Amino acid sequence: xxxxxxxxxxxxxxxxxxxxxxxxxxxxxxxxxxxxxxxxxxxxxxxxxxxxxxxxxxxxxxxxxxxxxxxxxxxxxxxxxxxxxxxxxxxxxxxxxxxxxxxxxxxxxxxxxxxxxxxxxxxxxxxxxxxxxxxxxxxxxxxxxxxxxxxxxxxxxxxxxxxxxxxxxxxxxxxxxxxxxxxxxxxxxxxxxxxxxxxxxxxxxxxxxxxxxxxxxxxxxxxxxxxxxxxxxxxxxxxxxxxxxxxxxxxxxxxxxxxxxxxxxxxxxxxxxxxxxxxxxxxxxxxxxxxxxxxxxxxxxxxxxxxxxxxxxxxxxxxxxxxxxxxxxxxxxxxxxxxxxxxxxxxxxxxxxxxxxxxxxxxxxxxxxxxxxxxxxxxxxxxxxxxxxxxxxxxxxxxxxxxxxxxxxxxxxxxxxxxxxxxxxxxxxxxxxxxxxxxxxxxxxxxxxxxxxxxxxxxxxxxxxxxxxxxxxxxxxxxxxxxxxxxxxxxxxxxxxxxxxx
Numbered sequence: 001x002x003x004x005x006x007x008x009x010x011x012x013x014x015x016x017x018x019x020x021x022x023x024x025x026x027x028x029x030x031x032x033x034x035x036x037x038x039x040x041x042x043x044x045x046x047x048x049x050x051x052x053x054x055x056x057x058x059x060x061x062x063x064x065x066x067x068x069x070x071x072x073x074x075x076x077x078x079x080x081x082x083x084x085x086x087x088x089x090x091x092x093x094x095x096x097x098x099x100x101x102x103x104x105x106x107x108x109x110x111x112x113x114x115x116x117x118x119x120x121x122x123x124x125x126x127x128x129x130x131x132x133x134x135x136x137x138x139x140x141x142x143x144x145x146x147x148x149x150x151x152x153x154x155x156x157x158x159x160x161x162x163x164x165x166x167x168x169x170x171x172x173x174x175x176x177x178x179x180x181x182x183x184x185x186x187x188x189x190x191x192x193x194x195x196x197x198x199x200x201x202x203x204x205x206x207x208x209x210x211x212x213x214x215x216x217x218x219x220x221x222x223x224x225x226x227x228x229x230x231x232x233x234x235x236x237x238x239x240x241x242x243x244x245x246x247x248x249x250x251x252x253x254x255x256x257x258x259x260x261x262x263x264x265x266x267x268x269x270x271x272x273x274x275x276x277x278x279x280x281x282x283x284x285x286x287x288x289x290x291x292x293x294x295x296x297x298x299x300x301x302x303x304x305x306x307x308x309x310x311x312x313x314x315x316x317x318x319x320x321x322x323x324x325x326x327x328x329x330x331x332x333x334x335x336x337x338x339x340x341x342x343x344x345x346x347x348x349x350x351x352x353x354x355x356x357x358x359x360x361x362x363x364x365x366x367x368x369x370x371x372x373x374x375x376x377x378x379x380x381x382x383x384x385x386x387x388x389x390x391x392x393x394x395x396x397x398x399x400x401x402x403x404x405x406x407x408x409x410x411x412x413x414x415x416x417x418x419x420x421x422x423x424x425x426x427x428x429x430x431x432x433x434x435x436x437x438x439x440x441x442x443x444x445x446x447x448x449x450x451x452x453x454x455x456x457x458x459x460x461x462x463x464x465x466x467x468x469x470x471x472x473x474x475x476x477x478x479x480x481x482x483x484x485x486x487x488x489x490x491x492x493x494x495x496x497x498x499x500x501x502x
Contacts, residue, residue, distance in 0.1 A: 064330030091171025093315030123344020135269030313393030339420025366409020439464020
């Protein structure tokens with residue numbers, strides 16, 4: 001008997017996303033469709049904006065708060081080390097922005113595959129698969145960390161090979177050993193974030209992260225200022241603070257916080273790893289190419305004259321940029337969840353509206369931060385250092401920092417849209433073309449050939465980011481979202497439906 005597929009377009013429908021009906025059941029088909037809720041387009045624009053913004057900020061708010069707290073632990077550690085000594089500050093800047101970011105970008109990218117998998121599974125009401133994919137992601141990321149450990153152990157010779165100052169490279173090598181337990185904590189921090197935010201349950205992560213950040217400030221003050229333990233005290237406080245949220249998240253999930261999506265540890269986690277590996281590698285490549293961009297800027301700066309001051313100033317600017325970017329990374333996560341949920345539910349129009357809403361929201365925030373960074377261009381650096389040469393260098397770079405923040409308000413959100421739709425590989429190609437074929441060569445030309453030094457390097461990078469943002473805007477505008485709904489439906493049928501909870 002010939003079969004046809006009935007697709008349910010409304011994300012609020014109580015019916016499955018896709019099911020089979022025979023030609024003889026056409027009357028039943030029409031009755032079922034008549035029972036579906038009216039399209040959201042019939043509501044007023046203001047009502048739709050409010051409803052969509054509520055869904056957006058249910059994910060974005062906790063995601064931003066969580067990332068602020070996590071990055072706050074890392075950046076506040078740098079702030080404490082900045083008052084220990086200039087060499088310690090430069091060593092931490094080099095290890096954090098080059099070695100640690102190299103590893104974090106791989107892990108974060110691979111973990112972001114869960115945004116696609118969990119988001120579309122949740123939209124398709126295949127709740128049991130979220131826990132299975134969480135465990136599969138743990139396996140992939142743990143194997144990846146094992147392969148990355150030698151990079152941290154041999155950080156000093158690697159940095160010297162890349163032309164970095166020997167004294168700074170030696171200090172960075174010591175600090176990198178302290179980052180090894182932190183890297184292991186990222187396996188669970190990143191994956192729990194993706195898993196919980198796909199269900200709009202990531203507020204619990206915020207509670208743990210914020211408490212961890214406040215505890216870290218006290219612990220760092222105690223070990224660095226009160227007991228004068230210097231570098232070792234600061235890094236010990238960081239390691240403890242990074243593992244605290246992991247323990248809390250385990251307790252929450254394993255003790256019944258997600259009864260629909262966590263069915264316990266399953267042997268299914270060891271099957272079909274190829275699908276997770278394929279999507280994880282695509283996601284990892286996309287994120288790596290974005291985050292390594294700033295690392296290249298740090299490496300190029302380390303080869304300049306007066307490298308210590310220049311490196312300190314640039315690392316402060318990039319950390320301020322990174323802290324501000326946490327807002328947009330939170331919106332990236334929300335964009336991925338909203339797009340994945342709506343595609344999984346089969347609603348192309350709601351997907352388009354969600355994209356417009358999140359991009360507009362992020363752009364407005366970007367303009368506000370752009371103005372603030374221009375106004376407080378010098379005073380904000382006092383958080384990290386009281387060195388007058390470094391303060392002047394930061395003030396000189398602040399206009400470039402402000403323009404970077406403005407561009408970052410759009411580009412990460414568009415990457416989040418791609419993650420929600422499972423288009424990570426396409427974004428990776430765009431990143432290669434714009435960042436590494438345009439931005440890096442222009443930075444070298446402006447910085448070294450023309451002689452604008454660090455400003456020239458940064459301008460070249462900004463041009464690459466601008467081109468990438470414009471290309472992603474064009475791709476998102478031209479993408480056939482009705483076709484993406486069909487592709488999402490195929491993924492649902494292929495990935496989720498054959499599985500059943502144990």
